[in-house]
Amino acid sequence: MEQASVKLQIHDISLSFGGIRALQAVSFSVRRGEILAVIGPNGAGKTSLINSITGFYRPDAGAIIFDGRDITHLPPYKRAQLGISRTFQNIALYTNMTTLDNLMAARHIHMRSNMLTGALFWGPAQREEIEHRRVVEEIIDFLEMEAIRKTTVGSLSYGLRKRVELGRALALEPTLLLLDEPMAGMNVEEKEDMARFILDIHERQGMTIMLIEHDMGLVMDISDRVVALDFGCKIAEGTPDEIKNDERVIKAYLGQVQ
Ligand SMILES: Nc1ncnc2c1ncn2[C@@H]1O[C@H](COP(=O)(O)OP(=O)(O)O)[C@@H](O)[C@H]1O
Ligand SMILES: [Mg+2]
Structure with missing residues (x-):
């Protein structure tokens, strides 16, 4: 992929908490101006990924490149100043x-x-x-x-x-917006409002958005591409249609107790 079209590059990052491997050699890129959804069962490492990008968690290995700059060792406030902003799973x-x-x-x-x-x-x-x-x-x-x-x-x-x-x-x-389950716990009307605002931000400002979401229907509706995590590993990456039909993704979700 051409470097100019990459907003954020996650390069081989791993993160452990004691014996728990929250992220295991995860690599992917977020393209400039796209909405990328990150999906995966509970405990898959989605929030840890956002925390690693904002600098709240420090990966044990790997690199994070933002706008062509290695930000792996920058403190959170510097990353915020460079244009990375997030919302929290718990308000x-x-x-x-x-x-x-x-x-x-x-x-x-x-x-x-x-x-x-x-x-x-x-x-x-x-x-x-x-x-x-x-x-x-x-x-x-x-x-x-x-x-x-x-x-x-x-x-x-x-x-x-x-x-x-x-x-x-x-x-x-920001120029990169990280949204951690922005629609979780909402009723249908609230979800629709939130989806509309996310799409408006994307369209009007050309914002690059990485979004964690559980609702597969919503993911299919609003994202350009999807990355799927399971037990800290990337198990699939592709268009919503490709992901919907991916065997490993289906298996990961079927195994989940809702
Ligand atoms: N600060 C932490 N201390 C210990 N374990 C953590 C911490 N943050 C996350 N984990 C563990 O890492 C794994 C991934 O968690 P998380 O990133 O929150 O998953 P997700 O957001 O996909 O549900 C889980 O097993 C979780 O318990
Ligand atoms: Mg989470």
């Missing part, structure tokens, strides 16, 4: 704060490169704050969150909290 928001403040906090925490300047000069700090506010207001508009902008996140429905979390990930203005 991780400030529940006592409003939607607006959660999004603003994301920018303040991850983008304080000018903190010192900001503290010394009123002008630049003010300009930076206005820019943060502009980006956040755009996201609130885009994700149709006007009605909940001043609502405390803890009092929102599960589906809306997931949407705020997506907003928070977008507030970092």
Whole structure:
């Protein structure tokens, strides 16, 4: 594959916790501008993969190349600054704060490169704050969150909290979005909304998205390609149609207790 068309390259990464081999020599690429789904039974290593890409986990072996740059040894905040942003399988928001403040906090925490300047000069700090506010207001508009902008996140429905979390990930203005089961636990209507927002982000911003999802129907509907994991190993990679008919994938899923 031509290097320019590769957004993220996972090269032979392995990760163990004691005797548990969460990832075993996993390699694949995420192409620029695609939606890649990662599927696999519980415990297959999907979240560990996202944690390795964001730098929260350090693989024992292998390399991670982002936009042609080796980021294997960079700390999480540097990866975030380079454009990698994620949502969590279990929502991780400030529940006592409003939607607006959660999004603003994301920018303040991850983008304080000018903190010192900001503290010394009123002008630049003010300009930076206005820019943060502009980006956040755009996201609130885009994700149709006007009605909940001043609502405390803890009092929102599960589906809306997931949407705020997506907003928070977008507030970092990423070029690679990692979504860990963004639709899990949602009702049908919430799932449809979330799928629509993911597709909109992809289409309007040309965002590269890696998405972990259990619902095979949804995966088939929204992803360009699929990687399947089982017991930490990549067992298949291909188009949704190829994956749907792959013997090892079918077997891995049939063996799963739902
Ligand atoms: N921080 C951790 N400490 C110990 N074991 C872990 C940790 N994170 C993941 N694991 C183990 O690694 C394996 C893969 O987990 P995970 O990546 O969460 O799978 P998935 O997201 O596909 O369900 C599981 O056996 C899990 O128990
Ligand atoms: Mg997981």
